[in-house]
Amino acid sequence: DTAVSQTPKYLVTQMGNDKSIKCEQNLGHDTMYWYKQDSKKFLKIMFSYNNKELIINETVPNRFSPKSPDKAHLNLHINSLELGDSAVYFCASTNWDSSYEQYFGPGTRLTVT
Amino acid sequence: DAKTTQPNSMESNEEEPVHLPCNHSTISGTDYIHWYRQLPSQGPEYVIHGLTSNVNNRMASLAIAEDRKSSTLILHRATLRDAAVYYCIPTFSGNTPLVFGKGTRLSVIA
Numbered sequence: 001d002t003a004v005s006q007t008p009k010y011l012v013t014q015m016g017n018d019k020s021i022k023c024e025q026n027l028g029h030d031t032m033y034w035y036k037q038d039s040k041k042f043l044k045i046m047f048s049y050n051n052k053e054l055i056i057n058e059t060v061p062n063r064f065s066p067k068s069p070d071k072a073h074l075n076l077h078i079n080s081l082e083l084g085d086s087a088v089y090f091c092a093s094t095n096w097d098s099s100y101e102q103y104f105g106p107g108t109r110l111t112v113t
Numbered sequence: 114d115a116k117t118t119q120p121n122s123m124e125s126n127e128e129e130p131v132h133l134p135c136n137h138s139t140i141s142g143t144d145y146i147h148w149y150r151q152l153p154s155q156g157p158e159y160v161i162h163g164l165t166s167n168v169n170n171r172m173a174s175l176a177i178a179e180d181r182k183s184s185t186l187i188l189h190r191a192t193l194r195d196a197a198v199y200y201c202i203p204t205f206s207g208n209t210p211l212v213f214g215k216g217t218r219l220s221v222i223a
Binding site for chain 2: 041043044048056092095096101107
């Protein structure tokens with residue numbers, strides 16, 4: 001059973017399109033994150049949600065809109081895709097009060113052409 | 114966020130111990146030292162964490178300097194599966210968004 005899953009695994013699209021990436025965790029966690037790993041392999045936090053509420057937005061362009069329909073899901077919608085959005089996007093989850101580690105998904109490789 | 118310094122890369126022979134160092138001289142007194150690793154084409158995974166005392170788990174050991182300005186992740190017997198980028202991350206708690214540095218790329222030679 002996959003703890004943190006993401007769909008799709010690969011996404012190739014053209015500039016200007018709108019796309020979504022989905023994340024689901026079956027660990028019963030209440031906190032979820034989106035991280036971005038760029039071409040230079042730097043991993044950076046984008047968003048953090050606790051109990052479906054946004055708690056951290058790290059100066060991400062408003063073309064990126066996360067949505068958490070419930071505690072087990074955190075989706076990322078991206079409008080008007082740009083070349084610079086090409087990256088690997090990782091979802092992660094944890095328990096706010098009781099966990100010392102974050103569990104990461106396998107990543108979604110987004111390529112914008 | 115505490116700044117960390119790690120070697121860009123290290124190499125080890127299979128089944129030998131590996132000591133991965135990390136300097137974090139500006140670490141806050143309340144920050145834990147977390148280690149994560151990222152295997153090729155996978156998401157990061159937690160390895161170990163500690164505050165002041167040395168720690169052991171099934172994956173590795175963590176040795177923390179007495180002044181907490183540095184730490185060393187110890188893999189007791191490196192396997193090919195341990196080839197990954199290893200990140201040391203000072204962070205207040207497990208729910209704090211992780212600040213990844215460049216990490217150390219470990220190569221394991223058969």
